[in-house]
Amino acid sequence: MYRLGGIILVVILSITLQNCGEDEKKEVKEIEKIVEIAAAEPEYFLLRPEVEKAYGYSHAVKIGNNIKVSGAVSMDDGGNPTAMGDLEQQMKNCYADLEEILTHFGCTFDDVVVENIFTTDMKKMLEVAAYRNELYKNHYPTGTWVEVKGLALPEFMIEIELEVHHSGERVSLRDD
Known part of the structure; x- marks a missing residue:
């Protein structure tokens, strides 16, 4: 029972x-x-509007917290190559443009998660790559470095593209 x-x-x-x-x-x-979940509307950013419209691209597109940045090359506002024959200066010019784009979106190089570098001279790139230590102070992003036969114009020796993830507000630790 x-x-x-x-x-x-x-x-x-x-x-x-x-x-x-x-x-x-x-x-x-x-x-x-x-x-x-509301779909985020893309926000397009043109660093050099006339040049980018002529070539048919946007320098950066932000969707939600993610930003895709087209490859930066060493050029002036008219689209003319600068620092011809000087890979180190071309690299610095690329990073200056990239920093301007990051600043536009309220980001820094700390927000970069992918950095892809295309160069026509890898040996020289490796010699000047230490400059990146001035930009990436906390950590390095993932990325790929590729030696290529040529870039958009024969004078360009380097092109750098980024993917960025901006998680939101920053907390300042300074007493400004």
Whole structure:
């Protein structure tokens, strides 16, 4: 008799637990239906509007907390190559443009998660790469360095593209 009662109790408990699990699943599905994530509208940024319109690209696009930055090359505001034959100066010019884009979006090089570098002279690039230590003070992003036969114009020796993740507000530790 006790055995039969124990079996009945086990059956009742398992049915009750199954029903509880189903109720929880229903609640989760209800909550999933209620939560809607608004799609972020892309924000386009043109560093040199006339040049970028002529070549048909945007220098950066921000969607949500993520920013894709087109490859920066060493050029003036008219789209003319600068620092011809000087890879180190071209690299510094690229990073100056990239910093201007990051600043526009309220970011720094600390927000960069991917940095891809394309160069026509990897040997020289490796000789001047230490300059990056001045930019990436806390950590380095992931990335790829590739030696290529040529870039958009024959005078360009380096092109640097970025992917950025900006998680939001910054806390200043300074007493300004």
